[in-house]
Amino acid sequence: MTDTLLEAARAVQQRAYAPYSRFRVGCALEADDGRVFVGCNVENASYGLTICAERAAVCAAVAAGAQRFRRAVVVSDANPPAAPCGACRQVLSEFGRDLAVEGVSPSAVVRWTIAELLPAAFGKEQLA
Ligand code: THU
Secondary structure (H helix, E strand, O other): OOOHHHHHHHHHHOOOEOOOOOOOOEEEEEEOOOOEEEEEOEOOOOHHHOEOHHHHHHHHHHHOOOOOEEEEEEEOOOOOOOOOOHHHHHHHHOOOOOOEEEEEOOOOEEEEEHHHHOOOOOOHHHHO
16 A cells, blocks of 8 residues: 655655755655645755754645644664754643654664654653
């Protein structure tokens, strides 16, 4: 069966702008209404300004009015598959602790929830 989310993440990985690290990442995020949003990493000559694929996908989704997500697929060429960086875990966690995250490499898949990737997260509850 075709995995639409995986195909979307693979396609957007090809659009990554990663001339410095050469590490291309694609992320596809499925909203609870079935819409799919994608992002790729966008590097910069001022290295610290690099935007990760996951956060790019979240921004695309929120800008389109989606804030509830079921599943995120993150594709890279790392083996074992790369998990989202700490900053991206925090940003994904903002929108639901039970989000399913899949790290995909050309030959393996690893599955987590965002709660597993970022235990004891800082969240909106702390601001109350
Ligand atoms: N990168 C992502 O896009 N997502 C992550 O979660 C980890 C790292 C990107 C940032 C940079 O362009 C490259 O991968 C190497 O760190």
